[in-house]
Amino acid sequence: MTAPTSPLPIAQIAEKMGLQLADIEPHGKYRAKLSPDLLARFAERPNGKYIVVTSVTPTPTGEGKTTTAIGLAMGMNRMGYRAAVSLRQSALGSVLNYRGGAAGAGNAHLAPYTMMNLNASSDHHVIALANNLLAACIDNVLIHGNPMELDPFSLAWSRVIQISDRALRQVLTGLGGRENGTPREARFDTVTSSEVMALVGLVNGNDERSALADLRARVGRIVVGRSRRGKLITADDLKCAGAMTALLTDVVKPNLMQTNEGTPAFVHMGTLANLSYGSSSVLADRIALKTNEYVIVEAGFGSDLGLEKFIDIKARVTGIMPNAAVVVTTLRALKMHGGVGKVAAGKPLPDELNKENLHALEKGAANLLKHIENARLFGLPVIVAINRYPRDTDREIARVEQLAREAGAEGTYSSDVYVRGGAGAISLAEAVAHAANKPTQARLLYANSLPLRDKIERVVTQIYGGGGAEFSSAAQDRLNQLTEQGFGELPVCIAKTHLSLTHEEKHKGRPKNFKLPIREVRLAAGAGYVVALATDIRTMSGMPTHPALETIDLDADGNMVGLE
Numbered sequence: 001m002t003a004p005t006s007p008l009p010i011a012q013i014a015e016k017m018g019l020q021l022a023d024i025e026p027h028g029k030y031r032a033k034l035s036p037d038l039l040a041r042f043a044e045r046p047n048g049k050y051i052v053v054t055s056v057t058p059t060p061t062g063e064g065k066t067t068t069a070i071g072l073a074m075g076m077n078r079m080g081y082r083a084a085v086s087l088r089q090s091a092l093g094s095v096l097n098y099r100g101g102a103a104g105a106g107n108a109h110l111a112p113y114t115m116m117n118l119n120a121s122s123d124h125h126v127i128a129l130a131n132n133l134l135a136a137c138i139d140n141v142l143i144h145g146n147p148m149e150l151d152p153f154s155l156a157w158s159r160v161i162q163i164s165d166r167a168l169r170q171v172l173t174g175l176g177g178r179e180n181g182t183p184r185e186a187r188f189d190t191v192t193s194s195e196v197m198a199l200v201g202l203v204n205g206n207d208e209r210s211a212l213a214d215l216r217a218r219v220g221r222i223v224v225g226r227s228r229r230g231k232l233i234t235a236d237d238l239k240c241a242g243a244m245t246a247l248l249t250d251v252v253k254p255n256l257m258q259t260n261e262g263t264p265a266f267v268h269m270g271t272l273a274n275l276s277y278g279s280s281s282v283l284a285d286r287i288a289l290k291t292n293e294y295v296i297v298e299a300g301f302g303s304d305l306g307l308e309k310f311i312d313i314k315a316r317v318t319g320i321m322p323n324a325a326v327v328v329t330t331l332r333a334l335k336m337h338g339g340v341g342k343v344a345a346g347k348p349l350p351d352e353l354n355k356e357n358l359h360a361l362e363k364g365a366a367n368l369l370k371h372i373e374n375a376r377l378f379g380l381p382v383i384v385a386i387n388r389y390p391r392d393t394d395r396e397i398a399r400v401e402q403l404a405r406e407a408g409a410e411g412t413y414s415s416d417v418y419v420r421g422g423a424g425a426i427s428l429a430e431a432v433a434h435a436a437n438k439p440t441q442a443r444l445l446y447a448n449s450l451p452l453r454d455k456i457e458r459v460v461t462q463i464y465g466g467g468g469a470e471f472s473s474a475a476q477d478r479l480n481q482l483t484e485q486g487f488g489e490l491p492v493c494i495a496k497t498h499l500s501l502t503h504e505e506k507h508k509g510r511p512k513n514f515k516l517p518i519r520e521v522r523l524a525a526g527a528g529y530v531v532a533l534a535t536d537i538r539t540m541s542g543m544p545t546h547p548a549l550e551t552i553d554l555d556a557d558g559n560m561v562g563l564e
Contacts, residue, residue: 007111013258016082017291024256030112033189033253033268041205047289050320052279052298053385054307054375056368057329057337057501057508059343064105064387064418065328068425069298071108071417072326072385072432075425081433084264084295086280087273087411089123089255096558104259106418109265111260123251124191125271128160130219130244131194133157135186137240138224139174142182150233152184154225156522160191192270195222196244198527201269202280202317203252211283215252216245222526232485234525252285264292268488273300274498274535276527277309282318289320294436296326301498303327303374308463311378312445312491313529314345322444324426324435325375328385328415329368331361331392334400337509338364354391361396362403366510370501371409374463379442381435384412385428410435442505448489452479455492456532461515464501475532478521482530487523494518496534503534509548519561 205211
């Protein structure tokens with residue numbers, strides 16, 4: 001199979017999956033919306049194989065997980081399989097900050113490679129509108145006599161914006177007199193951290209009507225605060241849920257796009273893995289599985305965050321477990337975990353990370369072995385993909401392969417998709433196809449009936465490798481309260497740094513017997529999980545401006561240049 005020299009019309013991409021023009025809703029030449037009605041049409045079809053791509057604990061520059069996922073799907077197509085990749089949408093801020101990494105890079109990326117295409121659609125804009133509509137409704141209640149006795153100090157709903165604007169992270173609103181609202185402290189988060197984003201991504205249904213019904217129910221369940229008498233106040237109580245749902249009617253439909261080799265790419269929702277469940281939408285994956293033999297889905301960050309939440313939150317909604325896991329690593333990351341060099345976004349890599357160092361590699365490989373262990377804990381066969389760089393040596397790669405096999409991985413394969421596109425993932429694709437067809441006993445980490453505190457403890461001890469969690473008195477009281485209010489059977493979503501297995505990014509490698517502090521607990525009733533904060537959320541919801549932003553420009557064809 002030869003790669004196309006330019007993007008194909010989106011109807012041709014749909015045709016590769018057995019879809020006709022009438023089955024898609026084109027939005028321009030290179031993108032289309034897909035209706036959940038396709039699930040009803042293909043209900044009798046068996047699902048394709050489901051492969052989740054995760055990684056070691058990444059460095060601040062990332063290890064090429066999205067690029068590997070795209071390249072793997074392209075490699076499978078080169079082998080003659082009908083394969084697709086399912087990715088999160090890049091928020092505008094993420095595209096600018098991370099130089100296109102959220103949509104692949106090199107010769108393994110989404111196409112066309114333009115700013116608006118990486119942002120995929122107006123989905124994030126509409127999600128921000130729906131989120132901020134609810135925020136406006138809250139302030140209207142306060143200014144019009146507060147008939148529901150909403151306690152202003154209990155409010156847990158923020159406004160959102162697509163760009164990470166530091167000046168808006170903590171603000172005072174309602175200044176300038178009564179007509180301008182009630183003065184109070186407020187904040188703006190990035191749109192990717194909005195509960196609206198998460199709940200849209202977790203909407204489920206077997207056709208468009210049932211999906212919209214689930215959307216309406218989830219929006220209505222959003223809890224914004226409580227009354228002075230302790231009653232939870234929801235979007236339904238504020239009479240805002242219907243209007244929010246109307247805004248989101250088209251947003252719930254997944255986007256069909258393509259890679260630079262014309263491989264189908266489902267690109268839908270952009271939830272963060274440190275604050276939310278961190279992968280593409282339920283509907284995107286389900287439609288992809290009905291229309292392809294293999295679906296490669298990228299889960300954010302390492303297995304401690306993206307993979308755990310993919311299984312315990314997303315798969316709990318769908319009932320569909322992955323058939324195999326790919327753990328992406330780089331030798332530079334393993335050396336960093338072994339104590340060599342310090343990686344910082346926007347700065348050149350320390351030269352020592354580009355030199356052969358078997359001692360540091362073996363020490364840092366403990367981090368990789370923990371992520372292999374995590375995937376196997378869920379009952380998944382594991383393939384290790386080394387995103388190879390020019391200065392990586394054969395001796396280093398051979399040593400990683402030996403250690404990974406001893407830890408239970410099916411094999412270790414170099415990925416050269418950045419340079420060679422799908423051709424750089426042929427061996428990896430063959431191994432993944434073999435692993436995905438093996439009998440598995442994939443499983444959740446915990447049952448719904450397990451108490452919330454015990455769910456958190458299980459994630460900390462079994463996935464992070466810690467010695468348990470330490471709960472502040474406020475967090476423990478909140479867990480008890482949520483259980484009494486009927487939310488005890490929800491899954492948990494632990495919010496912590498992605499740069500360490502612990503809550504502090506300075507702890508590299510494989511720390512053991514640490515205590516994870518749970519400072520605060522929040523309810524995401526619309527999304528359907530309980531958030532346990534191990535880190536100050538203000539340090540996680542906004543992304544730092546990348547120094548390389550100044551290098552971005554457009555070529556004569558409107559494609560971005562200056563991205564790595």
